[in-house]
Amino acid sequence: MSDRVVLLGTKGGPALRAGGAMPTASLLEMDGRRVVVDCAIGVTKGLVEAGMDLRALDLIFITHLHSDHVLELGPLIHTAWTTGLKTPVTVYGPPGIDAYWAGFLASMAYDNAIRVADEGRVPLGDLVQVVVYGEGVVLDGPLRVSALRVPHPPVVDAFALRFEGARVVTFSGDTAYFPPLAEFARGSDVLVHEALLPAGVEAIIAKTGLGDKLRNHLFASHTKAVDVGRIAQAAGVGRLVLNHLVPADDAEITAADWLAEVAQTFAGDAAVGTDGMEILL
Template structure:
C-alpha cells in the first residue's frame, strides 16, 4: 500500500477543543512506513489510523519548531516500551542529536529501571540519528530522499523533502514563506503537500490570540498564502496538491470552500484540503 496519512494538519502549537492537531504525516511507500514531523498527538493519531508505532521504519524532521518535533522522543520511547526490537533512523536538521540526547537525559530514571527490570534492548542502540542539510539525504534500493532549504525565518535549518520510490514522488514543503525554488524542487511530483495560509483567517486568528503583538509579522514573513501555494503547484506541474499545516485549521467561520476559492485563481488541478486522519492513496 502506497499512501499518505495526514496525522495532524494544524499550523502552530496550540491545541483547541475539537480542533485539529499540529503537524505530522505518514508516508507509506515501497513497503516502508515513514513519519514526517512529529508534533504532539502524533503517536495516538498514527495508532488510530491503523498504523502501529512498531511499523515505523524511518522518521524525518523538517525543522526544530515545537509543532514539528515535540513528540519525537515520546513516540520513540513509547514504541520501545511496547516492544521495539529493530533500528529506526531519525533524520533531522542540525540540532536533532542534541534534542535526542536531552530527551533521553530527561528519562534517565525510567530508562535505567526498564533496562534492569524488563530486560529490553538498549534504546540507544536502536535509534540512529542522522543530521542532514540541503541536497541528497539518503538513497537505497527502495527510496531516495532529497532536501531543499526553504525560507522560514527565524529558523535557518528548515527543509522541504522530496521522497521517490515505488514509482511515485511526494514532496513535503515544510514551513516556508512563498519560495519559488520549491517549484523546481517539486517538478513533476505526483503529490505536493504544502503548508497554506488564508489571509482573512489569519487576521481572525490574531484577534483572538492573547499576547500576539508580533504574531502577524511572523506569520506573513514565514508562511505561504494560499494563492501563492497554487503558484508553486502550477510551476511544478504536480499531479495533486494537498494543503497542510493550515492557518487557520480550527476556525468554524472558514471552510473548504474558502480554501478552494483562494487557490482557484492560481491552480486548476486536483486539490485536497487536509484534515486529521485523511488517507490519500498514491496510484
C-alpha cells in the same frame, strides 16, 4: 499495504483547542517502507489510529525544530519501544536534532534504566541512530530522499523534503512563498504544502493576543494559499494537499474558502487536509 500518505495532524502552530485539529505530523507508506514526517504532539496516537504497528517504526524525518514539528519525537520512539520495538530507528533532522534526542534520553534516564534492568529491554539509546542532514540528497537507494532549504525565518535550518520511490511525494515543510520549491517538487504525484489564509489571520491575532509580532511572523514565514497554487501549477503536480493550516479551527472558514484561493492559480486537483485524511498514491 497500499502506498499512501496519511495526514495525522494538519494545523499550523502548537496550540490546541477543543474539537480542533492537531499540529503537524504525517505518515508516508511507499514500497513497503513507512516514513514519519514531523512529530508534533499527537503523532503517536495518530499513527496507531492510521493502522500502524508502532513496532514497525523505522524512518523518521523532521523538517525543522519548531515544537509543532518535533515536540513528540522522543515520546513516539519511547512508546514504540515500550510497545515492543526491537529494530533500529533512524531519525533524520536538521542541526540540533542530536541535542534534542540526547536531552530526551537524559530526561527519561530513570525510566529507561528501570525498563532495561527490570523488563530486559534493549537500551533505548542503542536502537536509535540520529542523522543530521542539510540540503541535498539525504538518503539514496530504492527510497530516495532529498532536501531543499526553504525560507522560514527566524529558523535557518528548515527544509522541504522530496520522497521518490514508486511514486513521488513532496512535503513543503514550513516555508514562506518560495518559487524554487516548484522545481524541487516537479512531477510529484502529491505535493503536501503548508498554507495560510489571510482572511483568517486577524481572528488568530485577536484570539492569541500576540499582536503585530505574530502577524509579522505569519506573513514572513508562511505561504498564502493563492501562492501555494502558483507553486503547484509551476511544478505540475498530480495532486495538491493543503496542510499546516493557519487558521485551522475557525468555524467561519470552510474548505471552500481555501480552495477558492488555490483555484485562482492552480488548475489541478486540490484538497484541504484534515486529521486522518488518507491520500492513496
